[in-house]
Amino acid sequence: MKIPVQTILRELTALPHRGTATPQGSEAARLLQSYLAEMGATTRMEPFQTPKTYATIVYWLIGGIVAGLVLIPFTGVSVGFVWYFGFLAWKYFNWRYSFIVKFPVQHTANNVIGKWKDRGGGEDRRKVILMAHYDTAPVSLLYSPKQQAGFRASLLISLWLMLLAASLATLEVFGVALPYLTYIRYGLIGYFILQAIIGTAGYWLKGYTNGASDNATGVAAALATANRLNQANLPGLDVEVVLTSAEEVGMLGAYYFVEAHKREWKRTQTMVINFDTLGAGRLTVVEKTGTAEIIEYKNEPTRIARQLIDTELFQDRAQVGRWHTADFDSVWFVRNRIPVLALCALNADGQMPRIHQPDDTLAFVDTTPIETAVDLGEAVVKEWLKTHLAT
Numbered sequence: 001m002k003i004p005v006q007t008i009l010r011e012l013t014a015l016p017h018r019g020t021a022t023p024q025g026s027e028a029a030r031l032l033q034s035y036l037a038e039m040g041a042t043t044r045m046e047p048f049q050t051p052k053t054y055a056t057i058v059y060w061l062i063g064g065i066v067a068g069l070v071l072i073p074f075t076g077v078s079v080g081f082v083w084y085f086g087f088l089a090w091k092y093f094n095w096r097y098s099f100i101v102k103f104p105v106q107h108t109a110n111n112v113i114g115k116w117k118d119r120g121g122g123e124d125r126r127k128v129i130l131m132a133h134y135d136t137a138p139v140s141l142l143y144s145p146k147q148q149a150g151f152r153a154s155l156l157i158s159l160w161l162m163l164l165a166a167s168l169a170t171l172e173v174f175g176v177a178l179p180y181l182t183y184i185r186y187g188l189i190g191y192f193i194l195q196a197i198i199g200t201a202g203y204w205l206k207g208y209t210n211g212a213s214d215n216a217t218g219v220a221a222a223l224a225t226a227n228r229l230n231q232a233n234l235p236g237l238d239v240e241v242v243l244t245s246a247e248e249v250g251m252l253g254a255y256y257f258v259e260a261h262k263r264e265w266k267r268t269q270t271m272v273i274n275f276d277t278l279g280a281g282r283l284t285v286v287e288k289t290g291t292a293e294i295i296e297y298k299n300e301p302t303r304i305a306r307q308l309i310d311t312e313l314f315q316d317r318a319q320v321g322r323w324h325t326a327d328f329d330s331v332w333f334v335r336n337r338i339p340v341l342a343l344c345a346l347n348a349d350g351q352m353p354r355i356h357q358p359d360d361t362l363a364f365v366d367t368t369p370i371e372t373a374v375d376l377g378e379a380v381v382k383e384w385l386k387t388h389l390a391t
Contacts, residue, residue, distance in 0.1 A: 002227050003035050005220045005370055012216040013362040017208035018136045020246045021052050021107035028134050029110045032243050035223060036114030040230070041241065045110040048256040050246040052107050053138050055200040057250065060103045061089045062196040065162060069169060069189050076173040079166070086162040092250060093155055094293045095327045096335070101252060109135075109245040111253045116230055117238040125236045127265065128381050129272040130225050131254065131329055132218030133247030136211030138203035143325075143356035149349070152324040155291055158195055161188060202356075212362045213279025213345075214355045219243055221275040221343075221370050225377040232378070234385060247276075247329055254329035262336050271301045271384055272340040273377050274330035279345065279365040280353040283372040284321040285309060286342035291324065295334055301341035304383045305376060313379075317372045321346050341380060345369035 011031060012018070018028040029045060036043045051057055068081030091098035112134070117125075137143075142151055165188045172181040226241050244253030285305045289295045309318040323344060333340035347353055354360040 003038065003223060005224055005367060008035065008220040008223060009212065009216050009362060009365065009367075012134070012219065013210055013212045016210065018134055018211055019052065019138075019208045020050060020135045020249055021109045025109065025135055025245060029112050029245070032112045032134060032219065033114075036112070036241060039114070039223070039227060041114030041116055041226075043112070043114045045112055046257065046260065047108050047110050048246070048253065049106040050109050050249055050252045051101065051103075051105065052249070053203060054249050055138065055203055056103070056105065057092065057100050058196055058199055060100055061085050061092070062192050065089075065165060066189055066192055069165060069185050072169050072172055072185065079169050079173055082166040082169050086166045089162055090159055090292075093159060094291050095251065095295070095331045097255060101250060109253065111245060111257050112243040114226070114241040115238070116226070116240075125238055125269070126385060127238045127240065127270045128229065129240045129242055129270070130222040130377070131242045131244065131272060131274045132222040132276065133215050133244045133253065133329055134219050135245045135248050135253075136208050137214060137248040137356045138200075138208055139206035139358055140202045140356040141198055145351070145353075148325055148351050148355075151326070152291060158192075159292060161191065164188070165192075206358055209356060209358065209360045210362075211360055212365050213360050214277040214352065215247070215275075216362075217278035217365060217370050218275035221278055221373045221377070222273075224370070224374045225273065225275075228374060228378045229381060232382070234382070237381075237385065244329055251327065251329050251331060255332050258332040258336060258338075262338065265338060267338055270338060271381070272330065272333050272338060273301065273380070274328055274333075274340060274342045275373055275377075276328050276342070276344045277352045277355060278343070278369040278373050279360075281345040281347035281369060283318040283369045283376065284323075284344050284346045285318065286323055286328070286330075286344060287320050288322040289324060289327050289331065289342075295327070295331055297330075297334060297340070297342060299339040300387070301339050301380055301384060304380050304387070305341050308376060308379055308383065314372070314376060318376060319346075321350060325352075341377075343373050343376070
């Protein structure tokens, strides 16, 4: 059964938001599971523990660093707090697993899974995983059009200042360059507190976004691509749709999914397509992401996609690009060397319009990038299958 893209977009955005581990997020998960069941998939939900928003993580990180800096005059042991929470921040904001995501308070969220199989192929069967996150982001001042372009630079400055704070705090404990280091420490305390306020004020003032572009569009593209591939009845191909939650917390739903299943996959027989934010701009094949650490998409699906967008069918509809403002669920596949194609839509300035903003609503969604993503996704899978048959 085919569920129209417009229906998916309309019904998902009818919810005020789909925040992680909220009643609205749970309602969205049930709706998506019903879509998958209507499409003939075997469905399940995979629960995991997560903070509700990144605000919890930011407060722990900043709170730990600030507490360590405040306690410097009283005990040198507090330097360890600064180093420890700075290390956790470096891991978290470079999109690696950081134990900070386990700090209180934890809530239950669900990934929604749908699978189709039994098309023959025996031991040589191939598997394609179609992914998109369905949760919506807190409103953020840091993602306004002017701020979005400088998001990475701002994040890098904060990370390096955390390293500076830990280094100077260590010197201060040993009595080096006093009282100048004390004044610098006070300044750093003020800076980190201000960053925590700016980074989370949008959430407390405005709540969650409706998330039409980010990422109801990606969900619609994943389901539509699954429908195309199932209708094509490609022999020896297993299709799986994975709709994750807690992407906006730090790609946690995808992390737990990969950790739970990566040992089941044969890298030479598995590929992943991740659809994220396809509501405005031109479809973009992502080649690089990352903050301080650069993450490169050097794999077969991405190579095939880059070849296809040079063909007549896609040359005026898609492009290659980079995205260094936060990251995608696909980062965990890259880190585990599992072939993944990451697709999003970027405007002429290389930005995603309206993400993490109150006006990320259905009224501003252009479905053209969604349609192109479905076409390209289908074409990449078919070409990937041909390549394997040829070998």
